[in-house]
Amino acid sequence: MTSLKNDLFIRTIFKQPVDRTPIWMMRQAGRYLPEYRAIREKAGSFLNLCTNPELACEVTLQPLERYKFDAAILFSDILTIPDAMGLGLYFIEGEGPKFERPISSAEDIKKLPIPDPVQELKYVVDAVSLIRKNLQGRVPLIGFSGSPWTLATYMVEGGSSKSFQKVKSLMYEQPVLMHLLLDKIAQSVSHYLNAQIEAGAQAVMLFDTWGGVLSTEDYQEFSLDYAKRIRQSLNTNRDGQAIPTILFSKGGGQWLKTMADSGYDALGLDWQTDMRLAREQIGDKVALQGNMDPVMLYSNPEAIRNKIAEILSKFGSGSGHVFNLGHGILPDVDPEHVKAMVDAVHELSPQYHCGN
Amino acid sequence: MTSLKNDLFIRTIFKQPVDRTPIWMMRQAGRYLPEYRAIREKAGSFLNLCTNPELACEVTLQPLERYKFDAAILFSDILTIPDAMGLGLYFIEGEGPKFERPISSAEDIKKLPIPDPVQELKYVVDAVSLIRKNLQGRVPLIGFSGSPWTLATYMVEGGSSKSFQKVKSLMYEQPVLMHLLLDKIAQSVSHYLNAQIEAGAQAVMLFDTWGGVLSTEDYQEFSLDYAKRIRQSLNTNRDGQAIPTILFSKGGGQWLKTMADSGYDALGLDWQTDMRLAREQIGDKVALQGNMDPVMLYSNPEAIRNKIAEILSKFGSGSGHVFNLGHGILPDVDPEHVKAMVDAVHELSPQYHCGN
Numbered sequence: 001m002t003s004l005k006n007d008l009f010i011r012t013i014f015k016q017p018v019d020r021t022p023i024w025m026m027r028q029a030g031r032y033l034p035e036y037r038a039i040r041e042k043a044g045s046f047l048n049l050c051t052n053p054e055l056a057c058e059v060t061l062q063p064l065e066r067y068k069f070d071a072a073i074l075f076s077d078i079l080t081i082p083d084a085m086g087l088g089l090y091f092i093e094g095e096g097p098k099f100e101r102p103i104s105s106a107e108d109i110k111k112l113p114i115p116d117p118v119q120e121l122k123y124v125v126d127a128v129s130l131i132r133k134n135l136q137g138r139v140p141l142i143g144f145s146g147s148p149w150t151l152a153t154y155m156v157e158g159g160s161s162k163s164f165q166k167v168k169s170l171m172y173e174q175p176v177l178m179h180l181l182l183d184k185i186a187q188s189v190s191h192y193l194n195a196q197i198e199a200g201a202q203a204v205m206l207f208d209t210w211g212g213v214l215s216t217e218d219y220q221e222f223s224l225d226y227a228k229r230i231r232q233s234l235n236t237n238r239d240g241q242a243i244p245t246i247l248f249s250k251g252g253g254q255w256l257k258t259m260a261d262s263g264y265d266a267l268g269l270d271w272q273t274d275m276r277l278a279r280e281q282i283g284d285k286v287a288l289q290g291n292m293d294p295v296m297l298y299s300n301p302e303a304i305r306n307k308i309a310e311i312l313s314k315f316g317s318g319s320g321h322v323f324n325l326g327h328g329i330l331p332d333v334d335p336e337h338v339k340a341m342v343d344a345v346h347e348l349s350p351q352y353h354c355g356n
Numbered sequence: 357m358t359s360l361k362n363d364l365f366i367r368t369i370f371k372q373p374v375d376r377t378p379i380w381m382m383r384q385a386g387r388y389l390p391e392y393r394a395i396r397e398k399a400g401s402f403l404n405l406c407t408n409p410e411l412a413c414e415v416t417l418q419p420l421e422r423y424k425f426d427a428a429i430l431f432s433d434i435l436t437i438p439d440a441m442g443l444g445l446y447f448i449e450g451e452g453p454k455f456e457r458p459i460s461s462a463e464d465i466k467k468l469p470i471p472d473p474v475q476e477l478k479y480v481v482d483a484v485s486l487i488r489k490n491l492q493g494r495v496p497l498i499g500f501s502g503s504p505w506t507l508a509t510y511m512v513e514g515g516s517s518k519s520f521q522k523v524k525s526l527m528y529e530q531p532v533l534m535h536l537l538l539d540k541i542a543q544s545v546s547h548y549l550n551a552q553i554e555a556g557a558q559a560v561m562l563f564d565t566w567g568g569v570l571s572t573e574d575y576q577e578f579s580l581d582y583a584k585r586i587r588q589s590l591n592t593n594r595d596g597q598a599i600p601t602i603l604f605s606k607g608g609g610q611w612l613k614t615m616a617d618s619g620y621d622a623l624g625l626d627w628q629t630d631m632r633l634a635r636e637q638i639g640d641k642v643a644l645q646g647n648m649d650p651v652m653l654y655s656n657p658e659a660i661r662n663k664i665a666e667i668l669s670k671f672g673s674g675s676g677h678v679f680n681l682g683h684g685i686l687p688d689v690d691p692e693h694v695k696a697m698v699d700a701v702h703e704l705s706p707q708y709h710c711g712n
Binding site: 163164165168169172173212213214215216217219251253254271272273274277293294295296298299300303307330 | 519520521524525528529568569570571572573575607609610627628629630633649650651652654655656659663686
């Protein structure tokens with residue numbers, strides 16, 4: 001970690017002493033920033049932006065110019081892997097992601113390839129290298145992937161879903177086939193994250209956006225178990241050190257104890273979960289990341305500051321809290337409100353780290 | 357309860373001995389039934405169906421002709437109260453409910469009337485009377501209302517929502533005004549449920565469909581506290597006996613302990629919550645209702661039966677479990693699968709009530 005000018009985020013994930021709580025924000029490179037919208041327009045489409053390493057690098061760095069964030073996160077989409085598997089990702093404005101060739105038979109699953117990220121996802125690997133180089137050690141770079149379960153939902157449903165009828169029917173009626181699908185995705189995710197680490201990612205996060213639509217048992221069997229396997233398969237960073245890892249299962253507040261045993265160094269919390277109760281349950285086993293309601297950023301700076309004071313005090317003293325939202329920032333938030341959030345964390349958090 | 361030929365549901369809510377687990381199903385009068393679709397077509401619109409007591413009665417009774425359900429539930433919509441307050445409820449096919457005049461200012465909230473259900477919601481009260489009469493004591497009739505928080509989300513957003521930006525901004529920025537709104541809705545809900553009880557409802561359920569989008573603290577302050585007040589305001593049934601009450605906060609699995617202290621006799625569980633862990637947490641304080649994933653009904657009868665066996669065994673021995681789905685049945689389920697579910701509960705549950 002010697003090459004990092006700001007290693008607050010990484011030290012916090014490993015629960016080492018720090019002098020304030022680090023902060024970054026899910027979707028920090030995004031539509032709420034006018035400079036992002038300008039590049040997005042230049043790119044012509046969201047997918048063009050994702051697949052162009054120079055532009056992906058540019059938007060990844062944008063929020064760091066405006067705000068004192070303690071980490072950068074690769075600008076990409078969680079559906080790059082299914083796209084590389086041949087499903088044909090496309091976006092219709094205002095409708096969310098879709099696949100031209102969703103999974104619809106056992107045959108589809110059996111013939112599904114496991115992409116070599118250095119080949120089929122070269123644009124992501126190149127973006128990671130470029131971002132890492134351009135960051136010049138200012139803050140660590142977080143790589144990421146969607147979780148196998150979450151990717152499977154899109155691959156089987158053909159896009160976003162409300163009831164997850166198709167993917168759950170596959171799971172309920174043909175669990176063996178479902179496991180074959182998840183196993184292939186998990187292998188792909190492992191390769192993908194290791195390629196990002198090799199290219200310079202200094203931490204990785206697994207986004208299990210739809211883990212929370214499963215029953216407690218199915219969450220374990222069809223989501224968490226694959227997250228564990230992925231964790232076990234991750235390589236050390238380029239300097240041979242352990243890579244910090246974060247698992248975020250949205251809607252998983254009931255399952256924190258099991259998640260804390262999954263091998264990840266930190267758990268992402270959605271805003272529904274109480275930070276105090278979470279820490280009471282988890283103790284010092286893992287770090288916690290989160291968890292302000294993204295809608296809070298529509299409020300006035302004073303209300304934002306009060307909410308941040310509350311969340312910081314709920315985590316309480318000591319290292320192990322990475323401040324973040326409980327989900328990605330919403331598209332039309334006022335950038336000044338983000339500044340109010342970052343400032344509040346910088347100003348209000350040192351009191352919880354006095355012992356260092 | 358002497359007039360009831362089947363009081364399994366009511367005895368179970370009060371945790372009195374029974375010889376098998378009762379079952380009913382959220383949205384049991386609904387689109388999956390061809391006989392429902394026929395009446396719905398005759399009515400011309402969903403709202404016409406809700407506002408016509410004879411038709412509402414007819415569809416309420418339909419599922420009881422097909423299945424051995426242990427309760428009937430009033431056919432109605434949760435948005436009847438805001439409609440009676442003057443917001444102008446309407447439906448666009450495939451888009452969900454909308455309001456012509458959503459709440460958009462402090463003035464709107466201040467001038468919001470508290471409807472007299474006997475006047476402005478006469479069609480609901482009449483439907484309850486008619487259903488009760490036509491049931492002839494076969495099974496108890498459940499009345500219901502949306503929770504104040506859930507109704508407020510629709511009233512402020514103007515319909516369904518994904519991020520709940522408007523209603524949460526009101527809550528975060530103007531909590532006093534939000535409380536005024538919730539207080540008015542809570543008073544309206546109390547009057548409404550008492551009118552249903554007076555007309556013959558033999559149990560009532562509060563549907564807090566969107567409680568789960570709140571933080572732990574906000575859930576307490578803006579949802580659960582109003583549910584408590586409503587509980588306290590409920591009258592006894594027409595025979596002067598305690599009215600059985602059920603609270604269902606979807607997504608509230610983390611908060612069961614607090615919910616169990618809210619005065620309701622039973623808690624509805626969504627499918628994400630584990631029935632065994634829920635009972636371990638709650639002990640014998642309240643009854644539990646639920647909680648099979650509605651998507652499970654797309655599976656084959658054997659898989660459905662296995663899942664039911666699992667849920668029954670998770671609750672374990674003794675009274676206090678009302679079998680149900682973890683949310684409403686989905687529109688295009690095969691009615692034969694519902695039969696498989698009902699039969700499985702009838703056949704598999706007696707073993708858990710041997711002690712009686």
